[in-house]
Amino acid sequence: MGKCKYCGQDAGFFRSKHDECEKKHRQGLAAIKQIISSCFVLKEDFYLKDREIKQIAQTSFIDSATLNHEMCSAFDEAIEGYLNDGVINSEEEKIVARFIQYSGLSQTTLNANKSLEKVLQSKVLQDILAGNVPAPRITIAGDFPFLLSKTEHLVWLFRNITLHQQKVQREYVGRSRGVSVRVMKGVYYRTGGFKGHPVETTVMQRVGTGSVCFTDKYIYFASPEKSLKIPYSKILSVESYSNGIGLQKDGANDKPIFLEGINSWFAYNVIANYKE
Structure with a gap:
């Protein structure tokens, strides 16, 4: 007897899941992503939704790794949504910072699809649009093969x-279309x-x-x-x-x-x- 990868119970011969468990799992993922996305759009605090998110995860067979993956996906989509409306404004920056704190995810994880990098680039563009000297907001590791002038930034x-x-x-x-032949005299x-x-x-x-x-x-x-x-x-x-x-x-x-x-x-x- 095979065991269901979601609930761990018997799933029947040559089966690895119950259809109802898989459906519940997918619905749970969609619900969590919707909650996180709504927080980004409505500028709501993620911590206020924490109990609901955890309850859905528990009843939908969602482990921590899968939950983190879903949160990263929601983060990527939220950043793209913010940038489609222009550069990220101060209110959106606060929501982004709050999500980073709430999720507890590392910068490397959040930047897997360059979303965190885009947030920093948006700040640079804000400086340029405002006529200010841009702050690169990056740490240069390794060689820097360029010689900039004193008046360059x-x-x-x-x-x-x-x-x-x-x-x-x-x-x-x-x-x-013919065969290739060796050039010969005569x-x-x-x-x-x-x-x-x-x-x-x-x-x-x-x-x-x-x-x-x-x-x-x-x-x-x-x-x-x-x-x-x-x-x-x-x-x-x-x-x-x-x-x-x-x-x-x-x-x-x-x-x-x-x-x-x-x-x-x-x-x-x-x-x-x-x-x-």
Whole structure:
């Protein structure tokens, strides 16, 4: 007899759960997430819902690890909701701080999907929008491969960002489909085998992986393969993607670049405000 993974009772031959237990478990998870989400939206104290949350968890077979996972999910969605309305305001900051205290979750856990990082980046954007010198609110560990001027101020530092640069590739198409043969003296190849024509395509070619530094004047990139220093005033266009940003610099020989792994929401807003 198999045992139900939720209630621990016999579940029947070749079964690991009761359907009713699984349904109760899922409903409990949904209810807890709804409570936490409502606290974020309505600015209510999480501690006032603590007894209700614990009771639901107990009766819905929800262990502490699963509960923590659900709270992190609610936290991620709440931060996205706050940022969709603009930068996080002071009242929302208090709710975020209260949740961190209530949940007891580590910063590493809460930042698994970069949500905690986005909260700090929102504070930086507030400084920029207000015309103040931004406080980066980060601790730099390891090497800092950039030499900033005395009048420059650090905004943010990203690690492990991959630089791609546009490159034109040429290939020949339309050639006859035949076997490859070794070139030999005295062997004749018919002209029909040389009817291919060149076609040019543009691709984004990986250049290297390194660090990206945003200051109030420049964007820097440094890797063993390549280094860049781009003034905001020289940026013609910015394209925002889910996994990074694309930049086109003002210059006859400058090819479009793509910074993969960077927070496009934050980067786009920094560039847009310093370019004005």
